[in-house]
Amino acid sequence: MKKRKNIITVAIDSPAAAGAGTQAKYIAKYYNLLYLDTGKIYRLIGKLKINYQNNFNINVIKKYVDKVNLDILNDKTLLSDEVAKSASLIAKNSRIRKLVKNFQLQCAYNPPKKFSGSVLDGRDITSVIMKDAMFKFYITANLKIRARRRYLEFKKLKKRILYKDVLKSLRNRDNLDRNRVLSPLKKTKDSILINTSKLSKKACFKKIKSIMDKKLKN
Numbered sequence: 125m126k127k128r129k130n131i132i133t134v135a136i137d138s139p140a141a142a143g144a145g146t147q148a149k150y151i152a153k154y155y156n157l158l159y160l161d162t163g164k165i166y167r168l169i170g171k172l173k174i175n176y177q178n179n180f181n182i183n184v185i186k187k188y189v190d191k192v193n194l195d196i197l198n199d200k201t202l203l204s205d206e207v208a209k210s211a212s213l214i215a216k217n218s219r220i221r222k223l224v225k226n227f228q229l230q231c232a233y234n235p236p237k238k239f240s241g242s243v244l245d246g247r248d249i250t251s252v253i254m255k256d257a258m259f260k261f262y263i264t265a266n267l268k269i270r271a272r273r274r275y276l277e278f279k280k281l282k283k284r285i286l287y288k289d290v291l292k293s294l295r296n297r298d299n300l301d302r303n304r305v306l307s308p309l310k311k312t313k314d315s316i317l318i319n320t321s322k323l324s325k326k327a328c329f330k331k332i333k334s335i336m337d338k339k340l341k342n
């Protein structure tokens with residue numbers, strides 16, 4: 125694959141609800157980068173599994189993946205906990221992971237010319253998709269804090285869900301994502317650890333920005 129030269133590439137991995145999406149959006153806006161939330165692709169397929177039930181197969185998935193774009197991934201129905209759980213289950217499948225890889229690589233290395241580069245977040249971005257990214261971050265936070273944040277997000281979206289169920293669901297997804305054989309979530313040695321448990325969104329971005337600015341100046 126041809127790669128655009130001299131672009132800024134940022135790879136972020138994190139467990140669910142650690143604040144990676146928020147930081148990726150700040151980074152994208154500040155440095156004029158294309159942002160891809162790769163979890164949304166798995167959520168889209170997770171939703172297909174729910175909708176298609178017995179007819180869910182690789183051909184159906186391929187049809188949808190072939191026409192995937194950033195607008196489709198903005199669909200609000202992808203935000204539900206039911207879809208997230210389904211996403212985590214289908215994400216273990218090697219054929220599915222292979223199918224979605226190319227779209228991620230195109231976004232990462234060939235973002236439209238109007239962007240100065242790309243920022244992707246997910247579970248295997250630093251370890252598989254963008255191994256050679258200019259910046260690699262592992263963003264994390266304590267499980268209970270993440271559950272509290274996700275619970276408040278659901279409440280804002282007027283979704284009926286209990287805190288204890290959000291906590292259980294995140295714990296379950298953490299286990300699935302960290303312990304699967306293929307592309308498990310892990311901090312690579314060359315990723316910078318950012319723990320957002322005790323940091324505000326702005327304080328967290330300040331930290332990331334100072335790391336990035338230092339390297340970009342050289």
Ligand code: C5P
Binds near residue numbers: 162213246301
């Ligand atoms: O990031 P988000 O919580 O939306 O991701 C939903 C699920 O998609 C994750 O729990 C994970 O199983 C899967 N995923 C993945 N690889 C990625 C991004 C997400 O396996 N790069």
